[in-house]
Amino acid sequence: MAKMKLKPGVITGNALQDVFAYCKEVGCALPAVNVIGSSSINAALQAAREASSPIMIQFSNGGGVFNAGKYLDNTNQRAAIAGSVAGALHVWKMAEVYGVPVILHTDHCARKLLPWIDGLIEEGRQYYKQHGVPLFSSHMIDLSEEELDDNIKTSAEYLEQLAKLDMTLELELGVTGGEEDGVDNTQVDNAKLYTQPEDVLKAYDALKPIGKFTVAASFGNTHGVYKPGNVKLRPEILKHSQDMVRKERGLSEEKPLDLVFHGGSGSELAKIHEALQYGVVKMNIDTDTQWAFTRPVREYMDANHDYLMAQIGNPEGEDKPNKKKIDPRQWLVAGEKGMTARLVEAFDNLKSKDQFDLGL
């Protein structure tokens, strides 16, 4: 099969569905990486360039706040909205310069955070008016802790708004275990960690007539990295959902759903590969890239310890200046390089490395 050709820039609307369809056909997925500012965004863009693949760049609510500045007042999600928009504009500009296609997304949004997405949709409407395309490719609404009917009803209301902007919705059915960025599901009942195919069918029936959506389904996946053996991944659950929707609705497509794998960090490679066969098009990665950024920074600090004790004076002489070692760019670059390398590995694990023709 010929490699899919893609232009640099943010992928939106039907072009995004084409990318997902291609991923399912060749059996690959794209890494979706959480970013918190220009350092992590640029590290992600560089990784996409090296892997010759589109990448998904996403802001969590906390990531948006951090990009705005932690000391800013976040009343009515003001800082989260502004920080997410500023990050998105950085991506729009730099994706062209790096020559890579990007899917711009926002991560988990529970009911109490909906004013954040409301603000982003409003910003998205303005952007759409000016440019004829949405600011973000997609948003995620995560009401997986609520009753299924409430989850689907609210998701449908949001999808109606997103569809008008050529955007895609990600919803969650079943709960991702573990804890991440204020989303704490460590105490959730075990049965909820495995999505029921009946629930997926119900969501499919409600959302399909409205617009484009992806489903984060739970098959034992967790946020964070834990001791091996603590997590029991059962990717066959994803297959059951695909099969049920196909059979019950008489579809010809083998994998009618675009599925999302949350909590990809620390997952067993064989289970990741199995999930790819069942129509996973996106795998979230955060904890592993956080570690990949922080570890080289620690190594830099350790290696240069004696040069970082004061502005003047080091093993080469007590009047020698340390300006070059102190410059934050030195250790930020080390972190960026570590994150890029880990993401290239993720592309490889997800079989999307060198799977696209970016004309680079």
Ligand SMILES: [Zn+2]
């Ligand atoms: Zn997640």
